[in-house]
Every structure is written in structure tokens, then in C-alpha cells.
Amino acid sequence: MENTMIQQVMTEPGKITFRRIPVPEVQEGQVLVKIKRIGICGSDIHVYYGEHATTSYPVTQGHEVSGKVVQLGGGVEGLHVGQKVTIEPQVYCGKCYPCTHGKYNLCENLKVMGFQTTGTASEYFAVDASKVTPLPDDMGYDEGAMLEPLAVTVHAAKRFEQLKGAKVAILGCGPIGILLAQSCRALGASQVLITDVSDYRLSLAKSVGADFAVNTSEKDFGEAMTEAFGTDKADVIYDCAGNNVTMGQAIKYARKGSKIVLVAVFAGPATVDLFTLNDHELDLDTTMMYRHEDYVDAIRLVNEGKIQLKPLMSRHFAFEAYQKAYQYIEENRETTMKVLIDVDPADD
Ligand SMILES: [Zn+2]
Numbered sequence: 001m002e003n004t005m006i007q008q009v010m011t012e013p014g015k016i017t018f019r020r021i022p023v024p025e026v027q028e029g030q031v032l033v034k035i036k037r038i039g040i041c042g043s044d045i046h047v048y049y050g051e052h053a054t055t056s057y058p059v060t061q062g063h064e065v066s067g068k069v070v071q072l073g074g075g076v077e078g079l080h081v082g083q084k085v086t087i088e089p090q091v092y093c094g095k096c097y098p099c100t101h102g103k104y105n106l107c108e109n110l111k112v113m114g115f116q117t118t119g120t121a122s123e124y125f126a127v128d129a130s131k132v133t134p135l136p137d138d139m140g141y142d143e144g145a146m147l148e149p150l151a152v153t154v155h156a157a158k159r160f161e162q163l164k165g166a167k168v169a170i171l172g173c174g175p176i177g178i179l180l181a182q183s184c185r186a187l188g189a190s191q192v193l194i195t196d197v198s199d200y201r202l203s204l205a206k207s208v209g210a211d212f213a214v215n216t217s218e219k220d221f222g223e224a225m226t227e228a229f230g231t232d233k234a235d236v237i238y239d240c241a242g243n244n245v246t247m248g249q250a251i252k253y254a255r256k257g258s259k260i261v262l263v264a265v266f267a268g269p270a271t272v273d274l275f276t277l278n279d280h281e282l283d284l285d286t287t288m289m290y291r292h293e294d295y296v297d298a299i300r301l302v303n304e305g306k307i308q309l310k311p312l313m314s315r316h317f318a319f320e321a322y323q324k325a326y327q328y329i330e331e332n333r334e335t336t337m338k339v340l341i342d343v344d345p346a347d348d
């Protein structure tokens, strides 16, 4: 192994550079991971455009990741050299109220790799073994890098406790909406309706298992739910678009006494109809990232063939073409789902 490596650094919005630095020394309790793939998501894109409220520059990105263990620090058990892994990017304090009550995804001092702390976009990454989750030997590195967004949707799906047999409506057909549709089905929902204003995205959602895919620029959301599910409409509505229009649709058409889960990140304060929310006694819930058990479920569901990730992989770019990846996303917004960076394209 070489002594130095390349690391990605975004020095300012829209400007990606690379620097050569020493390969990190593995500390007690850590492992060294040779990074294979990194996925780019909506939050990364906000950082690229200088629109991420809690990220400052310079920053090394990379929080959707897969790789291979190449070195073990002292005291590490349960992992071996050559093990395929993913890295859970949350850095939490372990001491605050949420941390000491099993909800470290809500740590009062939460930092996320690639945003408030160094991300994994480098040839090697030293990390606490506790943040490393093994992948099955037969899982590809491409799939491995998509477990992070899948864990988001597995966690989101579980925010509705009566999912088994439920009729589910999902607003928004981006990667998270489509992964959530698959997660809900895999976790027992009986039928899923998904909406968007892009026919391209809707047909993709249908091809991976959405039962109903409706273009809400042509059909009213309430009517679509009644046609699909009957007058009782959906048992739960997930908002994966996160704007006043979609949240407005959810509140207006939700069955009285049912639940809405806000999955997407709202860009700012919302203007929505709280009178109706209250009058219909709607349960408005939210969801934030994931915990380890969601990764475990995500891996199991992929392994059982209940979730398809390949159809969502739009394009690969070489590590040195990181900037080009963002340009590609900008030029192909409607048709781009997941773009992957091949930090190391080899599948070994
Ligand atoms: Zn992400």
C-alpha cells in the first residue's frame, strides 16, 4: 500500500479540488477502509450550490459509501481484512438525552461526515469500527453505496407503526420517494400510490413496484387516492417532496384521523393549512436519518430481492471527474436518480 492518497476537497461552492495527503494511521478501535464507491444525493447538491445551512468550506464530501477493510486497528473484533463494508456517517456524542435513550440519530451534537466533519471521498478512510457495517460477500459495491439512502427510507417507513397491510400514498418520485415505495412494500404495505409531475420518474417508480403512479399535474391527488384505494383513501401519506404544494395536498386530502410523515427537508418555514390539520385531527410526523437497525434491515431487504437498486443508478463517474458528476446532474435533473463516483472502479 502507498503512503499517500488523494482526497476530494470542495474549497468553496461549486469548486472541487484534490489534494495528496498521507494515508491516515489506524487508531485503536478503528479500521482502514479502501473506498470503492460514493453516491451523490440532494444534500450534497445543496452543499455544491452553497445552499446547505450547516456546512462550511472547505469540506470533503462523501456519506453514501462502500469499501473494503484493508487494515485493522487494535481491539477490533468481528471484521476482517478484505471484508466488504459500508460506513454509517453519523458522529454523535453518546452523552446527551437522545443518545442515552437509543436515538443517536437525534444527537444534540450530531455531526454528519461530508457536512460538518470530514467525509469519505478519499482513497482510504480510517473510521471507528462501530460505524462500519459488513456487507454480504455477494453484494456489489454499487449497491453498498446505496444502503445509506435506503436506510433513510426504511427508517421513514417504520414511522408508521401499522404498515402491515396498509394503503400508502407517497408524494414525490425522486430517489427517496422511489426507495420509500419499495421499502413500504417490502415491510408489508399492501398497496403503494406514488405521485410526481414527471412521467419519466413515475414510470421508473412503477417498474420497481409502485402499484399506482399518478401525475398530479394532470390529476388531483384526492381523486387519485379515491380511484386507487376507494373512499377511505390512504392509511398514511409520506411527503418526499417537501414543499407547500405537496404538504398542502397531503393535509387537504388525508383521511380524517390518519397520519402524514414529512420525509423531505423543507427549505424554509412552511405555509400550510394548520386549521385543517387540526380540524381533521391529523397526525403530522417527521423522520430524521436512520439508526444501525435500519441499515441491517436495508441489507436484509436487498439480499431477499425485495428492493431493486440497480434501476436507480443513473451514471458512474471516475473519482477525478467529481465536478463533472455535478454538471451532469444539473443538465439532467429530471432523469437523474443516483450518480455514483468510482473512487476505485475495481470490484475486488
Ligand atoms: Zn445522502
Ligand SMILES: [Zn+2]
Residues within 6 Å of the ligand: 092, 093, 094, 095, 096, 097, 098, 099, 104, 106, 107, 108, 109, 110
Ligand atoms: Zn448525543
